[in-house]
Amino acid sequence: MRLLALLPLTAALAAFAPLAANAAWPPGAQQQYMNDCVATAQQSVDPAKAKAHCGCGAQVIEKEFTTAEITQLMSTNPPPTVALRDRLEKAVQVCKAS
Numbered sequence: 001m002r003l004l005a006l007l008p009l010t011a012a013l014a015a016f017a018p019l020a021a022n023a024a025w026p027p028g029a030q031q032q033y034m035n036d037c038v039a040t041a042q043q044s045v046d047p048a049k050a051k052a053h054c055g056c057g058a059q060v061i062e063k064e065f066t067t068a069e070i071t072q073l074m075s076t077n078p079p080p081t082v083a084l085r086d087r088l089e090k091a092v093q094v095c096k097a098s
Contacts, residue, residue: 023067029074030058056095064091 025033034054041050061070065088073080073088080088 023062023065023070025058025062026067026071026074029070030062032074033058033061053095057092060091060094061088 037054038050041053
């Protein structure tokens with residue numbers, strides 16, 4: 001009996017599952033991110049560490065942000081909102097150890 005009560009919830013979650021899937025980077029955006037990130041990071045760490053750190057960041061961005069948010073993060077006109085930048089900084093904290 002209890003299983004029948006969970007059926008509508010399960011159906012609703014299944015309907016929204018595609019929305020929770022990882023976002024796709026807009027064409028060329030991931031490469032642009034990697035180029036910019038590695039160039040900046042190499043100013044303070046060796047190239048291998050810079051590439052590892054930036055690769056981690058790219059994975060986090062793809063997992064935590066929608067395609068529209070990634071587009072906004074990569075935009076300079078208009079620049080990303082403060083809230084979106086703050087969310088990015090918090091999300092990539094997991095990469096600090098890289």
